[in-house]
Amino acid sequence: MIEIESYDFADDVDYAASQQQGSQSIMRSNSGKMKDPEGGEVVYVKDNVSIHPTQYMSERISGRLKLVKQDDSLFMMWIPYKGQNTNTRLSERDRNLYTIRPLPITDVRSIRRHTPPLGWQYLIVVLSSGLAFPPLYFYNGGVKEFLATIKQHVLLVRSADDANVFIVNDFQDPLQKTLSSLELLGVVPVVAPSSAAIAVSPTSESQEKMAECACDTNCGSEFIERPKYKVNDPARDFSIQLLEKFSLVTKFARETTSQLFRENSGENLFLSDGRKPNHIPALPAAPPKLPPNDVQKVSDEVHVPEDPLEFYKLALIWGNPRQPPLSQEEWGDFLDSEGRVVDSEALKKRVFYGGIAHELRKEVWPFLLGHYDFNSTYAEREYLRSARKEDYEIIKLQWQSISPQQAKRFTKFRERKGLIDKDVVRTDRSFSYYNGDDNPNINLLYDILLTYSFYNFDLGYCQGMNDYLSPLLFVMEDESEAFWCFAALMERVGPNFNRDQSGMQAQLFALSKYCLVHWQLVELSDSPLHDYFKQNDCLNYFFCFRWILMQFKRQCADIYFSSFAHHRELRYEETLLLWEVLWTHHLTEHLHLYVCVAILKKYRNKIMGDRMDFDTLLKFINELTGHIDIEPTLRDAEALCLCLGETGAACIPPGTPPSLPLKNALVSSQLEDEILGYTILRKVIADQIASAKEDDLVAFELVFRWEW
Amino acid sequence: MSYAYLFKYIIIGDTGVGKSCLLLQFTDKRFQPVHDLTIGVEFGARMITIDNKPIKLQIWDTAGQESFRSITRSYYRGAAGALLVYDITRRETFNHLASWLEDARQHANANMTIMLVGNKCDLAHRRAVSTEEGEQFAKEHGLLFMECSAKTAQNVEEAFIKTAATIYKKIQDGVFDVSNESFGIKVGYGGIQGNAAGVGTSTSQGGGCCG
Ligand SMILES: Nc1nc2c(ncn2[C@@H]2O[C@H](COP(=O)(O)OP(=O)(O)OP(=O)(O)O)[C@@H](O)[C@H]2O)c(=O)[nH]1
Ligand SMILES: [Mg+2]
Numbered sequence: 020m021i022e023i024e025s026y027d028f029a030d031d032v033d034y035a036a037s038q039q040q041g042s043q044s045i046m047r048s049n050s051g052k053m054k055d056p057e058g059g060e061v062v063y064v065k066d067n068v069s070i071h072p073t074q075y076m077s078e079r080i081s082g083r084l085k086l087v088k089q090d091d092s093l094f095m096m097w098i099p100y101k102g103q104n105t106n107t108r109l110s111e112r113d114r115n116l117y118t119i120r121p122l123p124i125t126d127v128r129s130i131r132r133h134t135p136p137l138g139w140q141y142l143i144v145v146l147s148s149g150l151a152f153p154p155l156y157f158y159n160g161g162v163k164e165f166l167a168t169i170k171q172h173v174l175l176v177r178s179a180d181d182a183n184v185f186i187v188n189d190f191q192d193p194l195q196k197t198l199s200s201l202e203l204l205g206v207v208p209v210v211a212p213s214s215a216a217i218a219v220s221p222t223s224e225s226q227e228k229m230a231e232c233a234c235d236t237n238c239g240s241e242f243i244e245r246p247k248y249k250v251n252d253p254a255r256d257f258s259i260q261l262l263e264k265f266s267l268v269t270k271f272a273r274e275t276t277s278q279l280f281r282e283n284s285g286e287n288l289f290l291s292d293g294r295k296p297n298h299i300p301a302l303p304a305a306p307p308k309l310p311p312n313d314v315q316k317v318s319d320e321v322h323v324p325e326d327p328l329e330f331y332k333l334a335l336i337w338g339n340p341r342q343p344p345l346s347q348e349e350w351g352d353f354l355d356s357e358g359r360v361v362d363s364e365a366l367k368k369r370v371f372y373g374g375i376a377h378e379l380r381k382e383v384w385p386f387l388l389g390h391y392d393f394n395s396t397y398a399e400r401e402y403l404r405s406a407r408k409e410d411y412e413i414i415k416l417q418w419q420s421i422s423p424q425q426a427k428r429f430t431k432f433r434e435r436k437g438l439i440d441k442d443v444v445r446t447d448r449s450f451s452y453y454n455g456d457d458n459p460n461i462n463l464l465y466d467i468l469l470t471y472s473f474y475n476f477d478l479g480y481c482q483g484m485n486d487y488l489s490p491l492l493f494v495m496e497d498e499s500e501a502f503w504c505f506a507a508l509m510e511r512v513g514p515n516f517n518r519d520q521s522g523m524q525a526q527l528f529a530l531s532k533y534c535l536v537h538w539q540l541v542e543l544s545d546s547p548l549h550d551y552f553k554q555n556d557c558l559n560y561f562f563c564f565r566w567i568l569m570q571f572k573r574q575c576a577d578i579y580f581s582s583f584a585h586h587r588e589l590r591y592e593e594t595l596l597l598w599e600v601l602w603t604h605h606l607t608e609h610l611h612l613y614v615c616v617a618i619l620k621k622y623r624n625k626i627m628g629d630r631m632d633f634d635t636l637l638k639f640i641n642e643l644t645g646h647i648d649i650e651p652t653l654r655d656a657e658a659l660c661l662c663l664g665e666t667g668a669a670c671i672p673p674g675t676p677p678s679l680p681l682k683n684a685l686v687s688s689q690l691e692d693e694i695l696g697y698t699i700l701r702k703v704i705a706d707q708i709a710s711a712k713e714d715d716l717v718a719f720e721l722v723f724r725w726e727w
Numbered sequence: 728m729s730y731a732y733l734f735k736y737i738i739i740g741d742t743g744v745g746k747s748c749l750l751l752q753f754t755d756k757r758f759q760p761v762h763d764l765t766i767g768v769e770f771g772a773r774m775i776t777i778d779n780k781p782i783k784l785q786i787w788d789t790a791g792q793e794s795f796r797s798i799t800r801s802y803y804r805g806a807a808g809a810l811l812v813y814d815i816t817r818r819e820t821f822n823h824l825a826s827w828l829e830d831a832r833q834h835a836n837a838n839m840t841i842m843l844v845g846n847k848c849d850l851a852h853r854r855a856v857s858t859e860e861g862e863q864f865a866k867e868h869g870l871l872f873m874e875c876s877a878k879t880a881q882n883v884e885e886a887f888i889k890t891a892a893t894i895y896k897k898i899q900d901g902v903f904d905v906s907n908e909s910f911g912i913k914v915g916y917g918g919i920q921g922n923a924a925g926v927g928t929s930t931s932q933g934g935g936c937c938g
Contacts, residue, residue: 441743441764448761482742482792483766520797561801565767573766634735634805638770 059089063168067158068097070117080117084155086168087121093172094121095144097155119152124173124187132162132183338654338661342373344596350379358397360386364605366393371605374596380494387602388507389679390500404500411499415470435480439468446485450591452493463492467502474506481516484509486569490595511602511677515568522676526567527560530612533670534560537616537663548623555632562637563615570611571597574644593649600653606660608678609671617655618647731780734894735787735805735911736887737835739827740812741820742791745846748877749812750788753887758878765790768802775888777895783915784891796830803835807911808890812844813861815874816853821845821860828868836910838902842871842890849876 063086069079082099097119128147133154134140140162141154157165166185169175178184353366360366367387375383385391391400418432426433443464447453453460467488472480488505495501514522535549552558566574572594601610619626622639631639660667738746747769751759754771769788774781787806789799803809811827813820824843831841843865845856858874865872871889875882894912897903903910 438742445762445764447763454761481794482764482790485764486766516794518794520794523798559801561798564798568766573763633801637768637802641768641770 059087062086062088065161069156070153093124096121127187130185338657341650344374344376360393363393367603367605371603388504390503390507407503408499411502414474417473435472442485447489486572514676525675529671529675531560536670551627557633562640613656613659617652730783730915733783733913734807735785736808737787737806738810744812744814744820745877746812752877752880752883800834805909805911807894809841810844812846814847815845815856816850818855821856840893845874848874849879
C-alpha cells in the first residue's frame with residue numbers, strides 16, 4: 020500500500036506569507052463558533068475575494084468567501100457584495116451569475132493554486148463534473164487558511180506531480196481512497212504529441228502533469244456519465260488550460276472579440292486603447308510584496324512561455340498558430356512497426372494545424388476519409404487495396420456490360436451517362452492534370468463517376484461530385500483508390516447532393532442559426548449583421564450555398580476566370596489543404612460552417628457599409644473567389660469554434676452533414692471536452708439564449724419553410 | 728463606369744445548353760470550350776448602347792441542373808430580362824422549356840422580358856428542334872426568339888441587345904416604375920457616353936440563322 024503523501028502546510032510559503040500579513044482572515048474553526056444564517060457553522064470567512072469577469076483587472080466583482088459546516092459536510096460559498104461592483108458595466112445579472120451558492124466540498128475535484136509573479140494569489144476550483152468556477156482572487160490573502168480549513172474536514176491531497184494542485188477526496192471507502200492515491204502516484208507523465216510545436220501554450224504546460232486527469236476514475240457515478248479521458252491525452256491538458264483561462268474568456272468573447280471583429284482586419288486591434296497584445300492591462304494597485312523565499316517558487320512557474328494567458332487570448336481570437344505541413348519523418352513517427360497509426364487523434368490534430376506535405380497526401384487521405392482504418396497494418400492495407408480493386412472492377416463491369424439495346428430501355432442510365440459525359444469535360448480543365456484534348460484523366464473521372472452512380476444508385480450522380488472527385492484522383496493517382504476515397508467522402512458530403520436539397524438546407528439552416536447566436540452573444544445583443552440580413556432578405560444564407568456545397572473548392576480553385584497558370588495551381592493546392600483540415604473533424608465536424616462565419620465576419624463592415632442587398636452580396640461573395648487567404652481564415656474559424664463552444668455547436672443539429680454516422684460518437688464527445696473550459700461561458704450564453712430574440716429564431720424557421 | 732440604366736439579366740435553361748458559353752461570348756467575345764460547369768451562379772457584365780444611352784447589363788448565369796433549382800429560383804427576383812436557353816441538338820432541353828417558364832413566371836417580375844434562345848445552331852447536322860418549333864413556342868408564350876451559336880458568335884450580341892432594346896422601350900412606354908428596383912432596372916447618371924462597348928441598337932429580328 021502506498022502511503023498518501025500528506026501535505027505539511029507549515030512549509031508552504033503561503034503559510035509564511037499569511038503569518039506575515041498578520042492573518043487578516045478570520046479563522047473561526049478554532050475560536051468562537053459563528054452561526055451561518057442557514058444554520059451551519061462558519062469555519063472560514065474571507066472578505067475581498069474577487070473574480071475578474073473581464074480581462075481588465077479593474078473590473079472585478081468582490082465578495083465574501085465562506086466555508087460552512089453543516090452536520091458532517093463542508094460547504095463552500097461565495098457571495099458577491101451587493102451594489103459594490105467596481106464597474107457599472109457589470110450588471111446585477113452578472114453578479115447573480117457568478118454567485119457560488121452553498122456547494123458541498125465533496126463536489127470539488129481539485130483546487131489549483133496560482134501565485135503569479137505580479138498580482139494576487141488565486142485559486143481555481145474545479146468541480147467533479149468538470150466545470151470550473153472563475154478564478155477567485157484573494158485580495159486580502161487567505162489562500163493558505165482556506166486550504167488548511169478544507170483539509171481539516173475532507174481529505175485534501177497534494178498532487179504528486181504538481182505541488183499547486185490539491186485534490187479533494189472524500190471517499191468513505193478506504194479502498195477507494197487507496198486506489199485514488201495509487202492512481203495519483205502512478206500517473207504517467209504527459210507525453211507531448213509528436214507534433215510538439217502545435218499549440219504554443221498548451222503543450223508547453225502539458226508536460227507539467229495535471230493530476231486532475233487521474234481523478235476521473237474516482238468519480239463514482241459521474242464516471243459513467245462523463246467521457247473517460249486517457250491519462251496522457253494532451254487534449255485533456257488543453258482543456259485544463261482552458262479552464263484556467265476562463266476568467267478571460269467570458270469577457271473576451273463578449274467584448275474584445277466583438278470589438279476585434281468589428282474591425283475589418285488588422286494587427287494592432289488587440290485592445291481598444293491601442294495597447295499591444297503582449298501587454299497585460301495595468302494593475303489598479305501595486306502588487307503585494309512577496310516574501311523573499313517566494314522568489315524561487317516564482318521562477319519555477321516561469322518556464323511557461325512568456326504569458327500563457329496572452330497566448331491563450333490570442334488563440335481565442337486568432338486561432339492557434341498554423342504549422343508547416345506534416346512531413347514524411349513525422350508521419351513515420353505516427354506509425355508503429357507494423358504500420359498502425361498509434362494515436363489517431365494526435366494525427367488529426369497535427370493535420371488540423373498544418374495540413375499534409377503533398378507527396379504524403381496519397382498515404383494519409385485514405386485514413387482521414389475513413390477508407391483505411393487507423394488500426395490497420397501495412398499488410399492489411401495491402402490486402403485491402405487489392406480486394407477493393409477487384410470490388411471496383413466488378414461494379415464498373417456492371418455498367419460496362421450494358422449493351423446498346425439494353426441502354427435503349429434504360430433511361431436513367433442514359434441520362435446519367437449523358438450528364439457525366441458532359442460534365443467531366445467541364446471539370447478543372449484549366450488545371451494541368453486535366454487539360455488538353457483527349458486527356459486520359461478525364462476518362463478516369465468519367466469511369467469513376469459512372470461506377471459510383473452504380474455503387475450508390477440512390478444518390479446517383481449530381482453536379483459538384485465531379486468537383487470532389489477531381490482532386491481525389493489527382494492526389495491518389497489510382498483509379499480504384501480514388502474511387503474508394505470518393506465513396507468514403509460521399510458518406511460525409513453525399514447529403515449535399517440529395518435531390519430534395521435537404522442536406523444543403525440543414526447546413527444553411529444551422530449556419531443561420533449559429534450566426535444569430537453568434538452575433539447576439541459574442542458581439543453583444545445588437546447583432547447588427549443579423550438585423551441587416553433580415554432587412555435585406557439574406558437570412559436564408561443562400562449566398563453561402565456554393566461554399567458549403569463544395570467545401571470551398573471553387574473558392575480557392577479559381578480556374579474559370581483566372582489567367583495565370585501558376586496562380587491556378589496554387590489555388591488548387593489550397594483546396595487540398597483546406598479539405599484535409601476539414602476532414603480531420605478535429606474540434607468539430609462542421610468547421611466549414613465556421614469558415615463561412617469567419618469570412619462573413621471579415622467582410623462585415625464592407626457588407627453593411629456598402630449597404631449590399633441580396634444580389635450585391637451574392638455577387639460580392641462570388642468575387643471573393645481566389646481572394647480568400649486560407650491560413651488566417653482557418654485560424655479565425657478555429658477561434659470561432661472555441662469561442663462559442665458547445666453553445667455554438669448546439670446550433671448545428673446532430674446529423675447535419677457532413678456528420679459521420681454514430682459509431683464515431685465517442686471520439687467526438689472526447690473532443691468536445693477540449694472546450695471544457697468554456698463551460699461557464701456556455702452557462703452565461705445558455706441563459707442569454709433563453710432570452711434571446713426568440714422571434715428571430717422563429718423567423719428563420721419561417722424563412723426556411725418558405726424558401727424550400 | 729457610368730450608365731443611364733442598369734439591367735439585371737438572368738440566363739436560365741437546362742444544364743449543358745451553353746448558357747455560360749453565351750455569356751462568355753457576349754462579355755469576352757470568345758468561345759471557351761474548357762470551363763467549369765456552373766454551380767450556383769456566375770456573373771458577367773457589359774456596357775451596350777441603346778438609343779445613344781449607355782446601358783449596363785449585369786448578367787446572372789445560373790446553374791441548369793434540376794437539383795439546384797430551389798437555389799437558382801432565388802436569383803430570379805428583380806431581373807428585367809431573361810435569356811431562356813435550349814440546345815437545338817437535344818430535344819429534351821426544348822421539352823423542359825415550359826417548366827422553366829413556369830419558374831420564371833412564378834419567381835420573377837411579371838414584366839420581365841424573356842428571350843428564347845435556341846443555342847448551338849452551328850451544329851445544324853445534329854438539329855433535333857426545328858426553327859419553326861422554337862418560333863411557335865415563343866409566339867405562344869409571348870417571348871422574343873432567336874437561334875444562336877455561342878461557338879461562332881452568331882446572333883449572340885443580337886440576343887442580348889434585342890432584349891435590352893425591348894426593356895428600354897418598356898421604360899419609354901412607362902410600363903415600369905424605374906424608381907422601383909424590383910423591376911431589375913437601376914437608373915444611373917443618364918446619357919453619359921464614352922464608356923460603352925460601342926454597340927449600337929440592334930434591329931436584327933429573331934428567327935433561324937442556320938436553316
Ligand atoms: N458546338 C457548340 N457547342 C457549344 C455551344 N455552346 C456551348 N457549347 C458546348 O456545350 C457544353 C456546355 O456549355 P455550357 O456553357 O457549359 O453550358 P451551361 O448551360 O452553362 O451548363 P450549366 O452550367 O451546367 O448549366 C460545353 O462543352 C460547350 O463547349 C455552341 O454554340 N456550339
Ligand atoms: Mg454554366
